[in-house]
Amino acid sequence: DQLALYRRNAEIAGERGFRSEPLDSTQLRELVPIVGDTAIGGLYLHFGGHANPQRTVQAYAWALQDLGGRIRQHTTVTGFQASAGRVTAVETDGGTFGADAVVVAAGPQTGLLAGMLGVSLPLAPARAEMICTEPLPLMAVGGVDGNGLYGRQTRRGNLVYGGGPHEWIEVPGMTAPEQPSTPLLRNLSRRLAELFPGAAHLRLIRSWAGIVENTPDGLPVIDRLSDPANVVIATMSSVGFGLSPASGKAISELVVHGQCRVADLTALRLARFADLAPDWRARLGWVPVPEPAPV
Secondary structure, three states: OHHHHHHHHHHHHHHOOOOEEEEEHHHHHHHOOOOOOOOOEEEEEOOOOOOOHHHHHHHHHHHHHHOOOOOOOOOOEEEEEEEOOEEEEEEEOOEEEEOOOEEEOOHHHHHHHHHHOOOOOOOEEEEEEEEEEEEOOOOOOOEOOEOOEEEEEOOOOEEEEEEOOOEEOOOHHHOOOOOOOOOHHHHHHHHHHHHOHHHOOOOEEEEEEEEEEEOOOOOOEEEEOOOOOOEEEEEOOOOHHHHHHHHHHHHHHHHHHOOOOOOOOHHHOHHHHOOOOOOHHHHHOOOOOOOOOOO
């Protein structure tokens, strides 16, 4: 079933000009010798890539500063000032900043800030986790997905992996909880050992976690509002880092030109949730597991 899903995704990518080729079990083991005997085949994708999140985000920040932008860290938005159907200023605990245009792209807090503008943006927060193993000899390919996991081997040889299922949570104000780590860490470790039996002996040396936001249909929202007319709402539904090169271009087009000229964003408009049931999270099963009673 997993291989059939990957093949279908490869077909869709192929229709858009991205090349891939099937692998039988022998070819797969030549490229990824740590897979188990249950691996029946795979797909080799001639596209995609990876990036270090910390270094990439730092590079984005430096590029912004090189263009004259300023970054105000640890500054909380407390409200907006508006006049004649436009936001004129952003209020924060560090002062008020005038604005010709506003982009609300705050990850899990995007819904909270949208609400300050009278805009309903349905989001569900969840914990996401990554694990990192001891290093092992380098394989012929770096990134290998499977068993519900995604990740890659670093140049040093470590396996760095994450994946679902999410641990759905309820966070007041969508702020970061005190304990972002999740009981899913053991689940990730088990499935990584199933995916790579030849690496099952490796110890985990570190993990990290954070909060991601998810829309009801799993698709991003990238939309310029009609009221206030100079506000763009953007949430990538838990895949913001991977989409950032393309989404950044689309958002800038909406800000500067009022429309995106490089892609059709119709399917990503916020209006698609206009008739969403109030209990949509419960209907999808995206509800937090009750905390155990204290002993």
